[in-house]
Amino acid sequence: xxxxxxxxxxxxxxxxxxxxxxxxxxxxxxxxxxxxxxxxxxxxxxxxxxxxxxxxxxxxxxxxxxxxxxxxxxxxxxxxxxxxxxxxxxxxxxxxxxxxxxxxxxxxxxxxxxxxxxxxxxxxxxxxxxxxxxxxxxxxxxxxxxxxxxxxxxxxxxxxxxxxxxxx
Amino acid sequence: xxxxxxxxxxxxxxxxxxxxxxxxxxxxxxxxxxxxxxxxxxxxxxxxxxxxxxxxxxxxxxxxxxxxxxxxxxxxxxxxxxxxxxxxxxxxxxxxxxxxxxxxxxxxxxxxxxxxxxxxxxxxxxxxxxxxxxxxx
Numbered sequence: 011x012x013x014x015x016x017x018x019x020x021x022x023x024x025x026x027x028x029x030x031x032x033x034x035x036x037x038x039x040x041x042x043x044x045x046x047x048x049x050x051x052x053x054x055x056x057x058x059x060x061x062x063x064x065x066x067x068x069x070x071x072x073x074x075x076x077x078x079x080x081x082x083x084x085x086x087x088x089x090x091x092x093x094x095x096x097x098x099x100x101x102x103x104x105x106x107x108x109x110x111x112x113x114x115x116x117x118x119x120x121x122x123x124x125x126x127x128x129x130x131x132x133x134x135x136x137x138x139x140x141x142x143x144x145x146x147x148x149x150x151x152x153x154x155x156x157x158x159x160x161x162x163x164x165x166x167x168x169x170x171x172x173x174x175x176x177x178x
Numbered sequence: 179x180x181x182x183x184x185x186x187x188x189x190x191x192x193x194x195x196x197x198x199x200x201x202x203x204x205x206x207x208x209x210x211x212x213x214x215x216x217x218x219x220x221x222x223x224x225x226x227x228x229x230x231x232x233x234x235x236x237x238x239x240x241x242x243x244x245x246x247x248x249x250x251x252x253x254x255x256x257x258x259x260x261x262x263x264x265x266x267x268x269x270x271x272x273x274x275x276x277x278x279x280x281x282x283x284x285x286x287x288x289x290x291x292x293x294x295x296x297x298x299x300x301x302x303x304x305x306x307x308x309x310x311x312x313x314x315x
Contacts, residue, residue, distance in 0.1 A: 065285065065287070068222050070267070074270055084263075116264075175272075
């Protein structure tokens with residue numbers, strides 16, 4: 011995981027060769043940011059869509075590159091990489107986005123890549139490391155065959171972004 | 179059938195915006211009789227060529243001329259083509275002069291409250307367009 015130190019060791023290594031999701035305790039939705047993988051609670055995601063034309067908003071923070079129309083609804087696009095690490099992914103039409111309910115808001119989340127559903131066993135989840143760039147919003151670190159995945163508290167992340175940007 | 183809300187379409191830089199036509203007293207050139215009435219840059223950004231000016235009520239008894247790159251024409255928007263800004267976007271942008279969107283040829287086009295835009299500029303409320311400063315620097 012990008013900027014991710016090794017976990018605390020409180021979790022078992024992920025087993026190899028299991029059928030995906032066969033014995034998952036929880037489902038997350040995984041995305042890629044740089045070299046790292048991050049995930050958030052899968053029930054927050056209503057759909058994965060391809061972005062249409064982006065309408066950019068003046069006077070917007072950089073984590074909000076614009077809005078898109080999806081089935082008649084205008085949705086703000088949230089650039090997760092910019093929000094967490096100030097490294098935006100410059101979303102283009104056709105890029106995939108996850109439509110996410112985060113608290114009272116509905117946003118289209120973009121990242122460097124969308125991996126999709128991730129089954130996680132409870133015993134493969136450990137506490138987040140201290141000092142990670144995104145540790146403020148990390149709930150835990152999980153592991154699977156592909157390595158570590160940072161588990162994000164998405165509603166808190168979106169609320170914090172809003173609070174940080176609300177004009178005084 | 180409702181005649182719809184007449185919108186004036188105009189361009190600032192690469193972006194197309196709309197504004198209620200009723201907010202525009204007249205369309206002029208970039209040469210403004212009293213330079214203090216010109217509004218060269220706003221939360222919408224700074225125009226490239228500033229070839230036209232949208233003359234609006236400044237709210238203080240004077241007129242203000244918002245300089246734009248071009249006026250693209252009039253378009254009537256029906257009620258179902260007008261949409262509010264998403265709440266999250268409304269909360270985080272640093273201008274209160276964006277009234278919402280008009281769906282024009284299926285593309286959401288920002289509807290600008292021009293009197294609010296010039297008031298913001300006058301009162302120094304609006305931060306500069308953060309998109310460019312944040313994305314590139």
